[in-house]
Amino acid sequence: MYKLLTPGPITTTQSVKSTMLQDWSTWDCDYNDIVQAIRRELVRLATPAPGYTSVLMQGSGTAAVESVIGTTLGANDKLLILANGAYGERIEEIARYLRIPHSTLNFSELGAIDTTRVNEALSDDSEISHVAMVHCETTTGRLNDLHAVSTIVEKHQRLFIVDAMSSFGGIPIDMGALGIDFLISSANKCIQGVPGFGFICAKTTEMEKLEGRARSLSLDMYQQWRTMEEHGGKWRFTSPTHVVRAFHRALEELGEEGGIGARHRRYLENHRVLVEGMRNLGFKTLLEDRYHSPIITTFLYPEHPAFSFSRFYDLLKKNGFVIYPGKVTDADCFRIGTIGDLNKQDVETLLKRIGDNMYWTAEPDRQRA
Numbered sequence: 001m002y003k004l005l006t007p008g009p010i011t012t013t014q015s016v017k018s019t020m021l022q023d024w025s026t027w028d029c030d031y032n033d034i035v036q037a038i039r040r041e042l043v044r045l046a047t048p049a050p051g052y053t054s055v056l057m058q059g060s061g062t063a064a065v066e067s068v069i070g071t072t073l074g075a076n077d078k079l080l081i082l083a084n085g086a087y088g089e090r091i092e093e094i095a096r097y098l099r100i101p102h103s104t105l106n107f108s109e110l111g112a113i114d115t116t117r118v119n120e121a122l123s124d125d126s127e128i129s130h131v132a133m134v135h136c137e138t139t140t141g142r143l144n145d146l147h148a149v150s151t152i153v154e155k156h157q158r159l160f161i162v163d164a165m166s167s168f169g170g171i172p173i174d175m176g177a178l179g180i181d182f183l184i185s186s187a188n189k190c191i192q193g194v195p196g197f198g199f200i201c202a203k204t205t206e207m208e209k210l211e212g213r214a215r216s217l218s219l220d221m222y223q224q225w226r227t228m229e230e231h232g233g234k235w236r237f238t239s240p241t242h243v244v245r246a247f248h249r250a251l252e253e254l255g256e257e258g259g260i261g262a263r264h265r266r267y268l269e270n271h272r273v274l275v276e277g278m279r280n281l282g283f284k285t286l287l288e289d290r291y292h293s294p295i296i297t298t299f300l301y302p303e304h305p306a307f308s309f310s311r312f313y314d315l316l317k318k319n320g321f322v323i324y325p326g327k328v329t330d331a332d333c334f335r336i337g338t339i340g341d342l343n344k345q346d347v348e349t350l351l352k353r354i355g356d357n358m359y360w361t362a363e364p365d366r367q368r369a
C-alpha cells in the first residue's frame with residue numbers, strides 16, 4: 001500500500017472506494033437520480049450565478065477536453081490557444097487532429113501567460129472566436145492567472161474555454177464572474193474520485209447552440225448533455241457506474257470537509273509544508289513561489305552525482321509514497337502532488353522518509369544489501 005502523490009489518479013478515502021462494491025443498473029431512477037444530483041452539485045460548485053449547466057463525459061480528462069473543442073467550434077470558427085506546458089499543447093494537438101483552425105501563443109513551460117500578447121492577438125485576428133487555456137498547468141504546477149486573461153477575453157467578446165482539470169474543486173473558481181463559457185475537469189483530481197469520466201460546466205445559452213457541430217459521435221458533448229437533460233440523467237452509452245457512485249460520495253465528502261474553501265486551505269498547507277521541508281533538505285523548486293499552485297510542485301534534481309531518479313522513486317515507493325516524474329523539457333526534475341486524501345502529517349512523514357535516509361545519495365548496491 002502506498003499514498004499517491006501524483007496529480008491523478010490520487011489517493012481516495014476508504015469510504016469513496018467502498019461505494020464501488022455495488023453494481024448499479026443504469027435503467028432506473030436510482031442511478032440516474034445520482035447523476036442528476038452530481039450535475040447540480042457541479043454547477044453549484046462552479047458558480048453562484050444562474051444560467052449554468054453541466055454534463056458528464058466518459059473517458060479520461062483528455063476525452064472531455066476533446067469533446068469541448070470538437071463540439072464548440074463551428075465550421076467558420078477559430079481557436080486561440082494559450083499554452084505554457086504539456087496540457088496547453090495538448091489542446092493544440094486536439095485542434096490539429098480535428099482540423100480546427102487555430103493559432104497558439106506558446107509562452108514556454110517556464111513562462112507566464114503574457115496578457116499583452118493575448119490582447120494583441122485578439123485585436124489583430126477577428127476570426128478568432130474562442131480562447132482556450134489551462135488553469136493549473138500540471139506540467140510544472142504553475143497557476144495561470146485566470147482573472148487577467150478573462151478580462152481580455154471578455155473585452156473582445158470571445159468564448160472562453162478553461163481546462164481546470166487539476167484545479168476545480170481544490171481552488172475556488174467562479175466561472176460566472178470570470179466569464180468562462182466552458183470549464184472542464186475530471187473525476188480523479190481535486191474532487192477526489194476515481195478515474196473514468198470528465199465533466200464540463202457550461203453557460204446554458206452557449207451549450208444550447210451546439211447541435212450538429214461535433215466531429216465525433218461518442219464525444220458529442222451537445223448530444224450527451226441533451227440526453228442527460230431530457231432523460232433525467234441518462235448517459236447515451238454505457239456509463240462508468242462504479243466511478244459515478246464513487247464520485248457522488250466524493251462530492252459529499254467535499255461538503256463534509258467544508259467545501260472548496262476548506263479543501264483549498266488543506267492543499268495550501270500540504271504544499272507549504274512540502275516546499276519548506278524540501279528546501280530544508282536542500283532541494284530547489286523549479287518555479288518562483290508566486291507562480292506555485294497548491295496542487296503539484298516541481299523540484300529540480302539535486303546536484304549530487306549519485307542522484308538517480310529511478311532509485312529515489314523506488315525507495316520512496318517502498319516507504320509508502322509514489323511521486324511523479326518531471327515533464328519539463330529543459331530541466332531535470334520530478335514532481336510531488338499534494339492533492340487527494342492527504343494531510344500535513346502525510347507530507348511530514350514523506351519528508352522524514354526522504355530526510356532520514358537521503359536515499360538519493362545512496363549507492364545502489366549498498367542500498368539493496
Ligand SMILES: *Cc1c(COP(=O)(O)O)cnc(C)c1O
Pocket residue numbers: 007008060061062063087134136137138163164165166186
Ligand atoms: C490530468 C489533466 C488532464 C487530463 O489528463 P487525462 O490523463 O486525460 O485524464 C488535462 N489537463 C490537465 C491540466 C490535467 O492536469
